Amino acid sequence: MNESRKYKTKKQVSEPTLKRLPGYLYFLEQQKEEGVLNISAPTIGKKLSCDPTQVVKDLSVTGIKGKPRVGYNTYELIHALEEFLGFNRINEAFLVGAGNLGSALMAYQEHQELGLKIIAAFDTDEVKIGKSVGGIHILDYNKLFTLSGRLNVKIGILTTPNNVAQDVAEDMVNCGVRAIWNFTSANLDLPEDVIVQTTSMSSYAAVLLRRLNDSDK
Amino acid sequence: MNESRKYKTKKQVSEPTLKRLPGYLYFLEQQKEEGVLNISAPTIGKKLSCDPTQVVKDLSVTGIKGKPRVGYNTYELIHALEEFLGFNRINEAFLVGAGNLGSALMAYQEHQELGLKIIAAFDTDEVKIGKSVGGIHILDYNKLFTLSGRLNVKIGILTTPNNVAQDVAEDMVNCGVRAIWNFTSANLDLPEDVIVQTTSMSSYAAVLLRRLNDSDK
DNA sequence: TCAAATTAAAGAAAAAATTCTTTAATAACT
DNA sequence: AGTTATTAAAGAATTTTTTCTTTAATTTGA
Missing domain, CATH: 1.10.10.10 (Winged helix-like DNA-binding domain superfamily/Winged helix DNA-binding domain)
Incomplete structure (x- = not known):
């Protein structure tokens, strides 16, 4: 495998x-x-x-x-x-998609306990670009390639809409990202050696709702 | 079991x-x-x-x-x-803890696809009480008991700080909640028949970081 | 100092989940 | 209409994960 x-x-x-x-x-x-x-x-x-x-x-x-x-x-x-x-090291990450979930992850304090440091966020929405959430700047997505050349970031956090997830994931990989934390529902098709960790809210909801349904007769 | x-x-x-x-x-x-x-x-x-x-x-x-x-x-x-x-039914839920993660979940559109409807959020922070996020009102936590009597809500979403998670979870159960979606790191100790679905960000981070570390030599 | 009790560690057994194999069905093609 | 290829279904085998059992170590208390 x-x-x-x-x-x-x-x-x-x-x-x-x-x-x-x-x-x-x-x-x-x-x-x-x-x-x-x-x-x-x-x-x-x-x-x-x-x-x-x-x-x-x-x-x-x-x-x-x-x-x-x-x-x-x-x-x-x-x-x-x-x-x-690896929680006592600093593990730098990019985040792409500064929507609701993305912003929450940017503001989420506990990531620091995991040694996870989001050093920059990217979005295509001009309203969001230039703003900061939790001290993290939201940059123009077009700058991903130019910035990543210098920074050598290995982790990408994917919180885009589902329909662009595959493209963004590919871009991330081309920018040197080796591991993707995927919060979308998209089924990412990437090279074998890229580590994809999917955190699907719907999977959890599925288990919860089904178990609840099971329990009332 | x-x-x-x-x-x-x-x-x-x-x-x-x-x-x-x-x-x-x-x-x-x-x-x-x-x-x-x-x-x-x-x-x-x-x-x-x-x-x-x-x-x-x-x-x-x-x-x-x-x-x-x-x-x-x-x-x-x-x-x-x-x-x-159960995604085509309406599954009503309370959310307790309208912080970063809580607010994100309130604003998160895709829950609707899961038939999950957060009908009210609760917090103890007076700054937050009275505000709305994603059309959901943030109410005083003290009103949880009085409100739950009428509403018959079965699902509780737990996005509080870790140190109050156990107490809030118990309150939820006493308010008729049968299933808890736990986003905290707390190890909840609740009656056997309560369904607890823990979505721990740190678990995912652990797998991601370890696999990344495994992969480079 | 010597039992007794508690514990980690290692390996065996059991349970659970995944993958493989076979079978039967059926639609498409000749 | 008959043959072939593809498919779902069912069950077997494998793998993985969890639980159980035994053993050896070691601190505590007599």
């Missing part, structure tokens, strides 16, 4: 595991605030209502070892998780 | 399948626009780069049958998917 995988030395961590890691991190940071120095997998599992052995397996990807009868060192584990996830 | 399941007659559709369904729906609507009356699973699979037999399995949940050598009737399938997902 993914051709880029075959040169990997260590096995890729599974997506379910990766998605759970920020949850552990958030909880551990809470615990650290409360002065908890050590924490065991069963304690984490109980609080997050998941299987303790799964907690152990998930956390093992960081390389941190826990001590029997003591658990993990909170600080050490937090640090290792941040390191593993 | 989920006690509410044991009274189910037909088996619950798996979450991976549910999450894929809106993708099919979006694609089918595009095809319909272009005048495509029938479409085969292999065609869908090719375009959405997924396994054709998986397409067949996924679509079978709607009860629609395809014809050999012809495929599915586009219109019929769209209708069945909308019906199955």
